Each structure stands twice: as C-alpha cells, then as structure tokens.
Amino acid sequence: MLFGIEWDTSTSWAFAWSILPILLRGMVVTIQASLLGFFVALGLGLLLASLKGVPLKIIAWPAAFITEFLRDTPLLIQLFFLYYVLPDYGIVLPAFLTGALALGVQYSAYTAEVYRAGIQAVPRGQKEAARALNLSERLAFIHVILPQAVVRIVPAMGNYLVSIMKDVPVLSVVTVLEMLNVAKIIGDRTFNYLIPLTMVGALYLLLTLIASWGVRVLDTRLPKRGIPLK
Amino acid sequence: MNEPIIRFEKVVKRFGELTVLDELDFEVAPGEKVTIIGPSGSGKSTVLRVLMTLERINAGVVYVDGEPLWHEPHQGTLKPASEAHLRKMRQKMGMVFQHFNLFPHMTVLRNLTEAPRYVLGLSPQEARQRAEELLELVGLSDKAEAFPSQLSGGQQQRVAIARALAMRPKIMLFDEPTSALDPELVGEVLRVIRSLAEEHELTMLLVTHEMDFARRISDRICFFDQGRILEQGPPEEIFSSPKEQRTREFLHAVLHPEE
Amino acid sequence: MEWTRYIDPLLQGCWVTIELTVYSTILGALLAFGAGMGKLSHNPLIKALSVTYIEVFRGTSLLVQLFWLYFALPLLGELIGLDLRFHPVSVGVLALGLNIGAYGAEVVRGAVQAVPRTQYEAAKALNFTRTQTLWRIALPQALPEMMPPFGNLAVQNLKDTALVSLISLGDLAFRAEQLRNLTQDSTTIYTMVLFMYFGMALVLAALMGLLERHVGRWRHRRR
Numbered sequence: 041m042l043f044g045i046e047w048d049t050s051t052s053w054a055f056a057w058s059i060l061p062i063l064l065r066g067m068v069v070t071i072q073a074s075l076l077g078f079f080v081a082l083g084l085g086l087l088l089a090s091l092k093g094v095p096l097k098i099i100a101w102p103a104a105f106i107t108e109f110l111r112d113t114p115l116l117i118q119l120f121f122l123y124y125v126l127p128d129y130g131i132v133l134p135a136f137l138t139g140a141l142a143l144g145v146q147y148s149a150y151t152a153e154v155y156r157a158g159i160q161a162v163p164r165g166q167k168e169a170a171r172a173l174n175l176s177e178r179l180a181f182i183h184v185i186l187p188q189a190v191v192r193i194v195p196a197m198g199n200y201l202v203s204i205m206k207d208v209p210v211l212s213v214v215t216v217l218e219m220l221n222v223a224k225i226i227g228d229r230t231f232n233y234l235i236p237l238t239m240v241g242a243l244y245l246l247l248t249l250i251a252s253w254g255v256r257v258l259d260t261r262l263p264k265r266g267i268p269l270k
Numbered sequence: 271m272n273e274p275i276i277r278f279e280k281v282v283k284r285f286g287e288l289t290v291l292d293e294l295d296f297e298v299a300p301g302e303k304v305t306i307i308g309p310s311g312s313g314k315s316t317v318l319r320v321l322m323t324l325e326r327i328n329a330g331v332v333y334v335d336g337e338p339l340w341h342e343p344h345q346g347t348l349k350p351a352s353e354a355h356l357r358k359m360r361q362k363m364g365m366v367f368q369h370f371n372l373f374p375h376m377t378v379l380r381n382l383t384e385a386p387r388y389v390l391g392l393s394p395q396e397a398r399q400r401a402e403e404l405l406e407l408v409g410l411s412d413k414a415e416a417f418p419s420q421l422s423g424g425q426q427q428r429v430a431i432a433r434a435l436a437m438r439p440k441i442m443l444f445d446e447p448t449s450a451l452d453p454e455l456v457g458e459v460l461r462v463i464r465s466l467a468e469e470h471e472l473t474m475l476l477v478t479h480e481m482d483f484a485r486r487i488s489d490r491i492c493f494f495d496q497g498r499i500l501e502q503g504p505p506e507e508i509f510s511s512p513k514e515q516r517t518r519e520f521l522h523a524v525l526h527p528e529e
Numbered sequence: 530m531e532w533t534r535y536i537d538p539l540l541q542g543c544w545v546t547i548e549l550t551v552y553s554t555i556l557g558a559l560l561a562f563g564a565g566m567g568k569l570s571h572n573p574l575i576k577a578l579s580v581t582y583i584e585v586f587r588g589t590s591l592l593v594q595l596f597w598l599y600f601a602l603p604l605l606g607e608l609i610g611l612d613l614r615f616h617p618v619s620v621g622v623l624a625l626g627l628n629i630g631a632y633g634a635e636v637v638r639g640a641v642q643a644v645p646r647t648q649y650e651a652a653k654a655l656n657f658t659r660t661q662t663l664w665r666i667a668l669p670q671a672l673p674e675m676m677p678p679f680g681n682l683a684v685q686n687l688k689d690t691a692l693v694s695l696i697s698l699g700d701l702a703f704r705a706e707q708l709r710n711l712t713q714d715s716t717t718i719y720t721m722v723l724f725m726y727f728g729m730a731l732v733l734a735a736l737m738g739l740l741e742r743h744v745g746r747w748r749h750r751r752r
C-alpha cells in the first residue's frame with residue numbers, strides 16, 4: 041500500500057492496473073518538481089547571464105566561473121550539497137523544495153547560455169538601426185532586441201524543461217516521492233521491479249513525447265520575426 | 271556514323287511543374303567531342319546529370335554504349351534499372367563538376383586512389399601508379415600530398431579531372447569546368463581538357479561558356495533552348511552562320527556582353 | 530587539517546569515476562555511430578531498430594534506465610530463463626553508454642546529413658556504393674562537426690557517472706556519501722567533491738578539444 045492505495049498481486053495485469061494510480065501520483069510530483077525547478081532555472085539563469093554581461097570584470101568574471109562550475113558538476117552532488125550543507129547554516133527546507141532548487145541551480149548554467157545566445161543571435165544591424173532611430177539603450181533592448189530574441193529563447197528553454205523532467209528521478213535520493221521512487225518502493229515491497237520500472241519507463245516516454253511535441257508546436261507557432269511586447 | 275555511344279530518345283525530365291528536358295532526342299558517336307551551349311536554365315546540366323545518374327528521368331529512354339541507362343530489359347519490355355545495373359553503367363562515365371567537389375578530407379593522392387582501390391578493386395600499388403601518371407598529365411605531381419584546401423581553384427579542377435580519369439571512363443562529362451575559376455586560372459584547366467580532346471577513343475560532352483575553346487576542340491556544337499536542341503552542327507557552321515534567330519541572339523549576347 | 534584525511538578515499542573514488550567515464554564514453558561513441566548511421570540506413574529493419582533505440586533512451590530518464598537494468602532486467606531474465614544478472618560495474622557502464630549513445634546518435638546523424646549534397650554526387654559519379662559513401666566520404670567529413678557536441682556529451686557523461694553510486698559502485702559520489710556518513714562534515718566533503726568533478730570535467734573538455742583538433746586536421750590546412 042502506498043498513498044492509501046492497495047495493489048493487487050494476483051496477476052501481472054491486475055498488478056500493473058492497480059499500481060497505475062500510484063505511479064500517476066508520483067508523476068504529478070515529477071511534473072511539479074520539473075516546473076518549479078524550471079522556473080528557478082529561468083530566474084537564476086537570467087541573473088547569471090546579466091551578471092556575465094556586466095562590463096565590470098570583478099562581477100562578470102566570477103559569474104562566468106560560477107556558470108561553468110555549475111555546468112560541470114553533477115546534479116546529484118549539488119543536490120547533496122544543498123540537502124546536507126544548508127541545514128548546517130540554519131536553512132532547513134523540505135526535501136521537495138531542496139530538490140527543485142537543485143534542479144534550478146544545475147539548469148541555471150544552461151539557461152544562462154540560452155539567454156546569451158538568444159540575444160547575441162539578433163543581428164548587429166538591428167541594434168544599430170535602433171540607435172539610429174534615437175531609441176535609448178533600454179528602449180532599444182525592450183522593443184527591438186528582446187522581441188527577436190524571445191523566439192529563439194523560448195523553444196530552447198522548452199527543451200531544457202524536458203531535460204529537467206528526465207532529471208527529476210535524481211531527487212529520489214533525498215526521499216522525494218516522484219515517479220521512479222514510487223516504483224522503486226513498490227518493487228522493494230512486492231519483489232517485483234519489472235512491472236513498475238517498465239511502467240515508469242513507458243510513462244516517461246509518454247511524458248517526454250507530449251512535452252517535446254508541445255515544444256515543437258510552440259516553435260512553429262512563434263512568429264519568426266519576433267513577438268512585439270505590447 | 272557508328273552506333274552512337276549516347277542516345278536520348280524522347281527523354282522528359284520535370285522538376286515539379288517545370289519541364290526541363292522536353293522529349294529530347296540527342297545522339298553522340300563514340301570518340302566524338304560535343305559541346306553543349308545555351309541560355310541558363312535550358313537543361314544543359316540536366317543532360318549531364320541524367321547521364322551520370324544524378325537525376326532520374328520521367329519518360330523516354332537513354333542508351334549508353336548500346337544499353338538502356340535507366341532501364342533493364344525484362345521479358346521483352348523495359349523495367350526501371352536496379353542499383354546493380356546503374357553501377358555497371360556508371361562505370362562507363364566520369365564527371366567533372368563546376369565546383370570541383372574534391373573530397374576535402376583526403377590528400378590529392380587519396381582523392382585519386384580511393385575510388386580505383388575500393389570501387390575497381392585495384393591494389394594500392396596499381397592505384398598509386400595510376401594516380402601518379404595522371405597527376406603528371408595534369409601537371410600536379412608535386413601536389414600529391416597536399417589537401418584540396420591548399421590548392422588554387424585551377425589546381426583543384428585539374429585534380430578533379432584526374433580523379434575522374436582514374437576510373438578509366440569511356441565518356442567524360444564536363445559541366446562548366448571553368449565557370450567557378452578566377453580568369454587567370456581558366457587557361458591551365460582548358461589546356462588539360464584540350465589534351466584529352468586529342469585522344470581519339472574518349473567521348474567528351476562539355477558544357478561551357480568558353481566559346482573560342484568550344485570552337486577549337488569540338489566536333490559538334492549543340493545549342494539547347496528550353497529543354498530541346500534548337501540547332502546543332504560543326505563549330506564553324508554554328509558560330510559563323512547560325513540558322514536560328516535564338517542562336518544568333520544567344521551567341522551575340524555571349525560574345526559581346528557589353529552591347 | 531581535517532580535509533587532508535579525505536583526499537585518499539576521494540581520489541580512489543575519482544579513479545572509479547574516470548574508469549566508468551572512459552568505458553561508457555567509448556561504448557556510447559560506438560552506439561552513437563551505429564545508431565546514427567543506422568537511422569540513415571535504407572534498410573527498414575536497421576532503421577526501425579536505430580530509431581527505437583534512440584527514442585527510448587532519449588525519451589526516458591537515465592536513472593530509470595539504470596534502475597531498470599539493475600533491478601528489473603534480472604527478473605526479466607528469470608521469466609525467459611536467462612541469467613541476466615550483471616556486475617554493477619557492467620550495469621553502470623551499460624546504462625551510461627546506452628544513454629549517451631542515444632544522444633550521440635542524433636549528433637552523428639545531424640552531422641552526416643549536413644555534409645553537402647555535392648559530396649554525395651561526386652561519390653556517386655565515382656561509383657562508390659551507398660555504404661562506402663557513408664563511411665568513406667560523409668562520415669570523415671562529418672567527424673569534426675560532431676566533436677564539439679561530443680565534447681559536451683562526454684562531460685555530461687562524466688557528471689552522469691555520479692548516479693551509479695546509487696547502485697553502490699564505489700565512485701567519487703559514493704565515497705563522498707560514505708565519508709559524510711562517517712564524519713558528518715558535509716560542507717568540506719561536498720565542496721572538495723564538487724571541485725574534483727569540476728577538475729575532471731576541465732581535463733576531459735581539454736582532451737576532447739585535442740581530439741577535435743586531431744580529427745579536423747585537414748580543415749586547418751591553408752594555402
């Protein structure tokens with residue numbers, strides 16, 4: 041029994057059918073963790089990208105180093121670090137939040153790069169044209185650069201959301217009851233890992249297929265010339 | 271005239287709506303040197319590409335060396351050719367492209383030995399010897415170990431010619447071999463092609479805008495217009511007294527572009 | 530100093546991590562070429578097999594794959610009467626290699642498809658077979674194109690090896706967890722471990738950079 045739902049081990053099919061609702065409960069957690077981690081990554085990545093763009097070297101350089109460092113170290117270790125080290129400094133978070141935070145930290149290194157590449161991909165001439173029209177730096181950025189960058193940034197971010205989903209099972213090590221952890225527990229208790237783990241694989245395929253399809257649709261729907269912000 | 275080595279019979283080639291070869295009839299005798307001229311888009315490249323099996327045809331039959339190129343005889347009729355048949359037929363031809371298309375990751379020598387070794391099954395020594403002879407022929411013996419990116423356009427095109435010759439084709443197809451070259455490099459490539467034109471056995475089909483050169487080396491000039499041969503004949507005839515108005519206009523435009 | 534006492538056990542873990550990375554990256558590269566070329570094959574069976582492999586391993590999570598191979602595969606073996614229990618090292622290398630190979634396959638496919646059409650035409654005019662064209666003409670030209678993404682995948686793979694600690698392989702992540710249990714000195718231990726992974730990633734990236742220069746030699750030759 042898990043989440044108050046019993047399983048039926050009489051036949052394989054009955055077993056699979058009875059644990060499906062349990063796995064789906066895990067899937068909800070997986071999706072919640074993905075979305076929360078994604079939003080943290082979007083914010084933190086924006087911060088890192090902005091700091092990297094500051095002309096002052098004492099700010100830009102550490103920001104670049106942190107980005108590289110976060111990109112090159114494993115999510116699992118970053119997660120353990122947050123999980124075991126933060127409490128030493130009086131910050132006690134629930135496992136779920138720690139996990140989502142770790143996802144966000146790891147992926148901020150990737151999203152920072154997406155912001156940078158998206159803005160850099162806007163042709164130079166656009167910025168010059170904006171200047172020729174006497175737009176201020178800020179207005180030029182908001183009205184000329186950003187709308188064009190967004191159409192490049194959004195699909196790339198969508199792909200990272202899919203990647204984050206696939207990394208959520210790592211959170212099982214700090215007891216988050218996402219889909220894989222749920223399946224593992226069912227396996228531990230019934231000595232039948234084959235069915236729950238295979239089902240998790242299939243559910244994952246379904247999830248990423250739908251998500252990737254969503255990203256593709258979004259990509260084709262976005263006007264290639266940019267999105268006006270008003 | 272002998273049995274033609276190339277024969278197009280009512281060949282049709284379309285790209286979508288566009289008809290590029292329009293029931294084309296066209297023959298080339300063994301050893302003949304034929305130059306194809308004509309305005310852009312008239313289907314000149316397509317003729318060569320159909321022969322090299324780079325483009326399929328939509329209707330008609332192409333014969334090469336007495337056998338249908340794109341078809342195989344089957345119970346008294348013709349069915350579409352198998353890959354094995356196409357491979358046998360390709361063996362008879364070699365092609366030189368406008369943009370050389372050398373293999374950039376291979377040295378000049380390997381560009382010349384790769385196909386003889388792995389397609390013809392020559393031994394490394396045989397392939398190498400053949401390559402060295404050909405490099406000598408095109409005047410690039412000292413460049414055997416260079417990569418294509420280290421060569422000038424003219425040198426690259428001479429290597430490309432040698433590469434095609436290394437397969438010992440009966441028919442050589444040249445698609446605007448000097449159009450992508452700086453003017454000062456055109457001569458060295460034309461000299462190589464001319465030396466080939468002196469070989470009696472080799473059949474040559476050349477698309478070019480170098481009219482003087484075409485006049486000197488060709489047995490026959492074919493003027494293409496809208497996927498058909500509008501006019502053909504010996505060079506003197508076509509260049510000195512073309513019958514068709516379109517031919518006159520074309521030649522005038524090519525020979526006196528400033529007017 | 531406390532932290533010096535951690536160095537030895539952690540370095541032992543590093544060594545296991547390096548071994549896992551090397552083996553699984555090699556396995557992944559082989560699978561990437563096989564499946565990437567397989568996806569371009571005209572043989573429907575080979576193509577379907579390659580596409581299925583790529584989609585399944587890119588579409589599911591590495592940890593799910595690892596657990597499936599470790600916990601579920603032996604049970605499947607029992608069902609069909611085969612002994613499919615493997616040593617954790619083999620399971621780790623297999624899972625990592627299969628996973629990274631699926632991503633690599635898309636890199637291989639993309640790079641091969643980016644080889645200009647004119648190169649394929651030149652190859653056809655010289656009567657190379659389709660297979661010869663792929664392996665002798667297209668692939669070597671695509672190789673330098675593949676190296677930067679391969680470099681990223683190798684680093685990704687290094688990071689992913691940390692997950693095998695969860696099937697109790699004595700890699701760096703596993704040693705760290707052991708030491709933490711023993712000493713509760715999590716700040717020091719995890720800081721050291723993060724920097725060790727970072728160092729290994731930098732070295733790996735540099736090595737991949739060298740390899741990239743090596744396979745792209747012909748590109749840098751200029752007149």
Ligand SMILES: Nc1ncnc2c1ncn2[C@@H]1O[C@H](COP(=O)(O)OP(=O)(O)OP(=O)(O)O)[C@@H](O)[C@H]1O
Pocket residue numbers: 285288290308309310311312313314315316317
């Ligand atoms: N792959 C293709 N798809 C669609 N149209 C094509 C294709 N290849 C050629 N065409 C069209 O077919 C027509 C004939 O092409 P072809 O290359 O034979 O002309 P050409 O006489 O060689 O002209 P040029 O002197 O410009 O090389 C052109 O209008 C060209 O745009």
Ligand SMILES: [Mg+2]
Pocket residue numbers: 314315316445446
């Ligand atoms: Mg042409």
